[in-house]
Amino acid sequence: MALPDLITVEELFSPPERAAASISPDGTRIAYLAPWRNRLNVWVTDVEATGGESDFDAEPRCVTADENRSITMFQWTPDPRWMLFMQDTNGDENWHVHRIDLDDPEAAAVDLTPFPGVRTDFVQPLGMPGRAIVHMNKRTPELMDAYELDIANGELTLRAENPGNIVSWMSSHDGKLFGTTMTVDGDLEISQWDESTRTMRLIGTYDGKDYPLGIWPVQVTPDGSGIWIGSNRDTDRTRLVRIDVATGEETEVDSHPEFDLAGPLGLVAPLILDNRSGELLGARYVGERQVIHALDPRFAEVLANVEELAEGDVTALRSDDDGRRWIVSFNSDREPGATYLYDHDTGESRLLFRPLPHLDPDALAPMTPVTITSRDGLPLHSYLTLPVGIEPVGLPMVLLVNGGPWARDAWGFAAEVQLLANRGYAVLQVNFRGSTGYGKAFVKAAVGEFAGKMHDDLIDAVDWAVEQGYADRERVAIFGGSYGGYAALVGVTFTPDVFAAAIDYVGISSLANFMRTLPNVARPFLANNWHAFVGDPSDPEQEADMLARSPITYVDRIKTPLLVVQGANDSRVVQAESDNLVAALRDRGVDVEYMVKDDEGHGFLNPDNQIDLYHAVERFLAEHLGGRVG
Numbered sequence: 001m002a003l004p005d006l007i008t009v010e011e012l013f014s015p016p017e018r019a020a021a022s023i024s025p026d027g028t029r030i031a032y033l034a035p036w037r038n039r040l041n042v043w044v045t046d047v048e049a050t051g052g053e054s055d056f057d058a059e060p061r062c063v064t065a066d067e068n069r070s071i072t073m074f075q076w077t078p079d080p081r082w083m084l085f086m087q088d089t090n091g092d093e094n095w096h097v098h099r100i101d102l103d104d105p106e107a108a109a110v111d112l113t114p115f116p117g118v119r120t121d122f123v124q125p126l127g128m129p130g131r132a133i134v135h136m137n138k139r140t141p142e143l144m145d146a147y148e149l150d151i152a153n154g155e156l157t158l159r160a161e162n163p164g165n166i167v168s169w170m171s172s173h174d175g176k177l178f179g180t181t182m183t184v185d186g187d188l189e190i191s192q193w194d195e196s197t198r199t200m201r202l203i204g205t206y207d208g209k210d211y212p213l214g215i216w217p218v219q220v221t222p223d224g225s226g227i228w229i230g231s232n233r234d235t236d237r238t239r240l241v242r243i244d245v246a247t248g249e250e251t252e253v254d255s256h257p258e259f260d261l262a263g264p265l266g267l268v269a270p271l272i273l274d275n276r277s278g279e280l281l282g283a284r285y286v287g288e289r290q291v292i293h294a295l296d297p298r299f300a301e302v303l304a305n306v307e308e309l310a311e312g313d314v315t316a317l318r319s320d321d322d323g324r325r326w327i328v329s330f331n332s333d334r335e336p337g338a339t340y341l342y343d344h345d346t347g348e349s350r351l352l353f354r355p356l357p358h359l360d361p362d363a364l365a366p367m368t369p370v371t372i373t374s375r376d377g378l379p380l381h382s383y384l385t386l387p388v389g390i391e392p393v394g395l396p397m398v399l400l401v402n403g404g405p406w407a408r409d410a411w412g413f414a415a416e417v418q419l420l421a422n423r424g425y426a427v428l429q430v431n432f433r434g435s436t437g438y439g440k441a442f443v444k445a446a447v448g449e450f451a452g453k454m455h456d457d458l459i460d461a462v463d464w465a466v467e468q469g470y471a472d473r474e475r476v477a478i479f480g481g482s483y484g485g486y487a488a489l490v491g492v493t494f495t496p497d498v499f500a501a502a503i504d505y506v507g508i509s510s511l512a513n514f515m516r517t518l519p520n521v522a523r524p525f526l527a528n529n530w531h532a533f534v535g536d537p538s539d540p541e542q543e544a545d546m547l548a549r550s551p552i553t554y555v556d557r558i559k560t561p562l563l564v565v566q567g568a569n570d571s572r573v574v575q576a577e578s579d580n581l582v583a584a585l586r587d588r589g590v591d592v593e594y595m596v597k598d599d600e601g602h603g604f605l606n607p608d609n610q611i612d613l614y615h616a617v618e619r620f621l622a623e624h625l626g627g628r629v630g
Contacts (some may be wrong), residue, residue: 015035120136136245141520179191272317317329382428385429492558
C-alpha cells in the first residue's frame with residue numbers, strides 16, 4: 001500500500017472552473033461564478049447553450065470585472081434584466097450592494113450603496129418588483145436601519161430607523177417590515193414595524209439564552225399573516241414553527257426527531273421556498289448527513305427525482321418561476337459541487353459542470369462520521385478522515401477545530417482536509433460542546449467553559465484517536481480558524497505537552513480585547529453569546545476571569561512550534577490579537593512564524609493568498625509531524 005500521487009496546493013485552492021450556478025426567473029439563462037483574472041466573477045450563459053456536458057461553455061459572458069477580490073454572493077432579481085451582488089473592501093466586511101444590467105453588456109456594475117465604512121445587506125420582497133429592502137448602518141454605526149431601494153435608478157428611501165434594540169430586519173412579500181429585537185434582559189422579541197406610529201408592535205417573546213446567535217431562520221409567509229421561525233421553545237431540538245402575526249400563537253410546521261433545523265452558520269439554507277410565490281417547499285436538517293423534508297407534494301416529486309442524479313447531499317436547489325427548470329448542486333466528501341440542470345416537465349437532466357474536474361474522487365479520502373464520548377459523558381459527533389493507500393495505524397494527525405464556536409463541522413468536501421489527508425495525516429474534526437445542531441442543552445454545556453470543558457472535549461478526542469490506534473501521540477497538531485485559532489492557542493498554553501505543532505488562523509488571543517474590538521454593529525447584541533458564555537469585559541471581575549481563559553496571559557508556557565496567520569483587515573478578530581501574541585513570543589526569543597496578508601479579512605478569500613497559506617501549512621506540518629510536501 002502507498003499514498004496516492006501528490007495533489008498540489010494549486011489543484012485544491014485555485015479558483016474552481018465554475019461554481020454557484022443559479023437560473024434566471026424566466027428560466028432562459030444561468031449565472032455562475034468562474035475565474036476572470038484569477039478572481040471569481042459572475043458569468044451568464046443561455047440555458048439552451050447548455051445542450052450537454054461539453055457544451056456549457058457555449059457563448060458565456062463575464063458580467064462583472066473585479067480583479068481585486070473574488071465575488072462570492074450574487075443573485076437574480078425578479079426582473080431578469082437585473083442582478084445584484086455583494087462586495088466588500090479587502091475583507092473588511094463592509095458589504096456594498098452592486099447592480100448588473102444584463103441588457104447593457106458594456107455597462108459597468110454600479111455600486112448602489114457607495115458609502116465608505118458602511119455595512120449593508122438586502123432582501124428582495126417578491127411582491128415589490130424592481131425594489132429591495134436594504135439594511136445599513138449608515139445613520140448610526142451600531143445600528144442597522146431599513147431602506148427601500150429602487151434597483152433601476154439606485155434611489156434609497158429610509159423606511160424605518162432602528163430604535164436601538166433591533167437585531168435584524170425582515171420583510172413580507174409586499175414589503176411590510178418586521179424585526180427581531182432584544183430586551184435589556186437579553187430576551188428576543190419578534191415584532192412588526194408600524195409605519196404610522198414608527199414603533200415596533202410585539203408579536204412574540206423568546207428566551208434569548210436559548211438562541212446565542214438570535215432566532216434563525218425568520219421568514220415572513222407570503223400573505224404576511226405568519227412568520228416561519230426555528231424554535232426550541234419547550235424542546236431541546238430546533239423545529240420549524242409558524243407564528244401567527246395577529247395573535248403570536250406558535251404552531252409546529254415540521255420537525256425531526258433527532259436533528260435540529262439547519263442553523264445560521266451551516267452550508268445550506270434551512271428553508272426551501274418557491275421562487276415565485278415564496279411558499280414553503282421544504283425544510284433541511286443536518287445530523288451526520290443532511291435530511292430534507294418535502295412539505296409540498298409537487299416539490300416531493302422534484303426532490304425524489306433530483307436526489308437520484310448524484311451521490312452526496314443536495315446543497316443548491318432553486319428553480320425558475322414556473323418550477324420547471326431546476327439547478328441542483330451536490331456536496332460529497334470527495335466531490336464538491338457537481339451541478340445539474342433538471343427539467344421537471346420532461347424528467348430530463350444533464351450535468352452542467354464539476355467545479356474541480358481535475359480531481360479524481362477515487363484518489364481523495366472519505367470522511368467518516370464517528371461519535372466520541374467526552375470524559376463527562378457527552379456524545380461528541382465528529383468526522384475522521386484517513387489517508388488513502390496506507391494502513392491507518394500510528395499516523396501523524398491534525399486536529400482541525402471549527403470556528404464559531406456556535407457553528408459545526410459537517411460531512412462534505414473540504415479542500416484543507418483533502419490536502420492534509422493527501423500528505424499522509426489523519427484528520428479529526430470534533431463537534432465539541434457549544435457547537436450547534438445537537439440541541440440547546442449541548443450548546444449551553446459550553447457556558448463558562450472556554451479553555452475548560454470545551455478544550456477537554458478536544459483533548460478527549462485526541463486520546464480517543466490514539467487509543468483506537470489511528471494516531472501517534474507524539475505527532476499530533478492542532479489547527480483552527482477564528483474560535484478554532486483560539487482553541488489552537490489554548491492547546492499550546494493550557495496543555496503544552498499534547499501537541500507537536502499548532503496553527504492559529506485569525507484566532508483570538510485575548511477574550512477581553514476581542515470583545516472590545518468587535519465591529520460596531522455586533523457589540524450591542526452580545527448578551528446571549530459572548531457575554532453569556534464568557535463574560536462582559538466592562539465588569540472587572542468578569543474581565544479577570546476572561547484573562548484567565550486567554551492564551552495571551554500564558555505566552556510563557558508556549559514551547560510548541562507555532563504558525564500564526566492573520567488578515568490585516570479582519571473586523572472580527574483584529575490584527576492586534578495576533579500582533580500582541582507574536583510580539584510577546586519574540587520578546588522572549590521564541591521563534592514563531594507569522595503570515596499577514598494586507599488584502600484579507602477574517603479568513604483568506606483570494607486564491608493566491610490561500611495558496612500561499614496552504615504551502616506554509618504543508619511545509620510547517622512536514623517539518624514538525626513528518627508528512628509529505630508537494
